[in-house]
Amino acid sequence: MIPQTFELVTHPLCPYVQRSVIVLLEKNLPYRRIDIDLANKPDWFHQRSPLGKVPVLITGDNRSLFESAVICEYLNEITPGDLHPSDALERAEHRAWIEFGSDILKNIAQLYNAKTEQAFNHQRQQLRRQLEQLDNRVVAAPFFSGDIFHIIDAVYGPIFRYFDVIDRVLPLALFEGLEKVQNWRYQLRQRPSVQQAVAVDYPQRLLGFLEDRGSYLSERLSHPATGAS
Ligand SMILES: N[C@@H](CCC(=O)N[C@@H](CS)C(=O)NCC(=O)O)C(=O)O
Structure with a gap:
């Protein structure tokens, strides 16, 4: 190189x-x-x-x-060390689940932009279903496929980070009972590269961004103690 x-x-x-x-x-x-x-x-x-x-x-x-x-x-x-599995089918599977991660990101955007409680709850259900699908697939010991960190883990670290920030203000209970995904989320949160991919003010910035959406979630984040979800 x-x-x-x-x-x-x-x-x-x-x-x-x-x-x-x-x-x-x-x-x-x-x-x-x-x-x-x-x-x-x-x-x-x-x-x-x-x-x-x-x-x-x-x-x-x-x-x-x-x-x-x-x-x-x-x-x-272009660098030594492969962040994809060596087996062709497993590599292809990783790419497929990376695409799945991009779909989750689209649903997260729809969740935080949803204008009504009904639309918000619909998106929340969609995300819950996707996390259940992941729970059926992930090994999470500690990473997606086991003990090696792959590109797919780099994709899901930022996805879980949204909920690390939101759940602190408004627990969405999306991960309840999904032990493998929860463990994977926890492991990714500890990974230095995942931590260092954002600045220290990321949580405040994200909350500010979400509160400015003019959405149902914006309202709930601004007044977490009121309203039904
Ligand atoms: N498929 C693209 C998606 C990138 C993307 O959506 N980036 C957003 C910010 S998170 C963006 O640049 N949006 C600007 C715009 O759409 O005008 C990728 O994987 O790089």
Whole structure:
């Protein structure tokens, strides 16, 4: 591999950014974050990001790569140590469950944007079903497939982090009885790369972002002791 310092175009709250950062950290790759305002994207960003989304990885020779799953795969391929299983079918399964993780993220966004209690509860049920599906699949001893940390673990760390923050203010009880997923969530929370993928002010920033959605969850987070859920 050519020695290089990567630049990663980021947003402080983005879970897709976090998975790329976790892989950079797991691979001990030097990188510099460039946080941008997604509500006011700089002109240069559109040249770098055809979909207008973060993360974008800028390589040492000034090429750009977009889409977090692709960035993670690339970083994995150019460095020693494989963050995917060696068996082809197991590797493919990991990729499938990574896609499942992206679907969970879409449902989380729908949960925090839901305008009514009914829509919120519908999304909560969707997420609960997805966590049950995960519970049937995950090994969680301690990671998705056992004792080796893989890219898929980098994907789920940021997913669980949402609930670490929300549950402190408004317990959603999404993980109740799902012991394997709970254990996996706990193990990922202890992983230094997962912890270091966000700044120390992440919980306050996330809560501020959620409270500004003008949604049912915004209202509940602002007044957690009132209202039914
Ligand atoms: N599929 C993309 C999703 C990335 C994504 O949705 N990023 C969000 C922030 S978390 C974004 O940049 N949104 C800006 C926009 O859609 O305008 C990936 O995996 O990289």
